[in-house]
Amino acid sequence: MTKPGKSKTMAAPLQAAAPTRGMSLWSRLQRSAVERLHVRLESLIVLAGLCLIMSFLSPFFLSINNFLNILLATSTIGVLAIAATFVIGSGGLDLSLGSVMGLAGVVGAYAAVNFGLPAPLAVIACLGAGAAAGHVNGQLVTRAFVPAFIVTLGMLGLARGLALVISDGRVIYGLPSTLLYIGQGRPFGIPMPVIIFILTALIMHCILAYTRFGRHTLAIGDNENAARTAGIKVERHRRILYTLSGGLAGLAGLLFMARINSGDPTAGLNYELTAITAAIIGGTNLFGGRGSILGTMVGALIMGVLQNGLNLLAVQSYYQQMAIGAVLILAVFIDQYQIRRESRV
Amino acid sequence: MTAPLLQISGICKSFGSVDVLFGVDLSVEAGEVVGLVGDNGAGKSTLMKAITGLYTADSGNILFDGKPILHLDPGARRALGIEMIYQDLALARQQDVASNIFLGREPVKRLFGLVNLIDKPTMDRQAGAMIERLGAHLPSISRPVGSFSGGQQQTVAIARALTFNPKLVIMDEPTAALAVREVQSVLDLIRRLKSEGIAIILISHRLNDVLSVTDRIVVLRHGRAAADLVTSRTSMNEVVAEIVGGNDMADAAEHEKRG
16 A cells, blocks of 8 residues: 555656656657757667768768768758658658759750850759749649649659750750859858758748748648638649749759759659658658658758768668668658557547 | 628539539527538538638528628638638647647747748647636647547637637537537537627537527528527427428437437
């Protein structure tokens, strides 16, 4: 009799103290990471663990230069992953990210080289081509009622084909130097693509987490009907999201084109796979309703560190492809496992 | 006598070749509780969705506060003071309590005169106050509502309907999935809202609840308002007879009484 009584008096003040009563330290940490940082604790630990392992395996891993290399390599994928987070968070899907990125790069390079347009106009051509392709996706999804999977799969082929048609299947060389600065400039020693990528990520994070547009995006992905009854114009919102997604793919195309100093029609091949993987690892719910850009950035860094580490260890790039695919399946498996465990039936 | 708060006349709605509503008339006064009953497929939910704007009526007219509202979208009708608590609650289950209550109407703060950012502290404070006013207890206001029990989720749906001072609240089967004690608190809530001058349309299959809490009962049958009964002057038998459409339905009424 004394034992339960004793434990009860000890438990009482604890219960009164915090709303997190009865929770383990782990789940409390989990919750505060999600609520304060919008990042899943697991993905942060995986990133830290990955960095630790890599720094043991390779003497070149831990250096500022290599760190900037990782960020530079992540910048293109990272921008695509931001787009993937918005679209998937809204319950949609954009498989055309990599192809649209390639198309945008070719359009920008063609405008600059063949038409001799000044750099700002070439930039606009790049972003515009991406946004236009995304807008077509949005129109087809919301007005023609073709499933997003099919629309964007079709656009994956259309955009890649168009990029090859415009460039005649060849790489477009000879970009003006002002355009190259976007990809190769290093103000304060930091590569321009990294700066643009981080700025874009911060802005898009604030939009998703702290604006009506962002909250409505997740609400639509969570329960489209609830969003509609709340007066949100769901179809219009989706059209904007797909256009935004295309525009971000255009930005990725611009960064890539300016970095490699050419418009390559095969740029971004299979990048959607990595981008979607980064978004999912970062905590975006594959079926919509949950996602954050900071989380996705951690996911993108995990992919970046993984690729960088495998490169440093001189692992054949074929194996990297396999690693990315495996990580995607593993991330969704863990997510679904947790949802099943936590959900009420 | 002043014009009623809600005046529906001649509403028709069909889906493809299926006519669901043909020429429904219905009026609700301010502070009045009207029960809407009818068999499955009688058109109750369709009629309500025509009022909230989720469906557009094919023809007819709806006046709210004397003004036509048929051309308005769901958000605009909500802003006028028409709220609905859906049978499936229509909650975003991965979002927290405040996000659900304020969905589509989030308070914002202007930053640097440039961007509007959501004012989450205000949202949380008001959401908490609303939940408290309803006398409900939730484990935590910052948890996804999908982690709550059915009754707790309904509390959130009710709080969402009441936060913006509605004039008319439509409740679609609010007691269908609740335990006995919870049913009583919903009925008490309806009486409280009525005393505050809020009009309510209550859709329910539980005729005992409808008879105990409403002023009037409108029976929908085959897409028409078949009867408009004053609750104090009607009986279970009469209501059931109107629902099934016969006059000799004592058996059905008996069955309903026992159930």
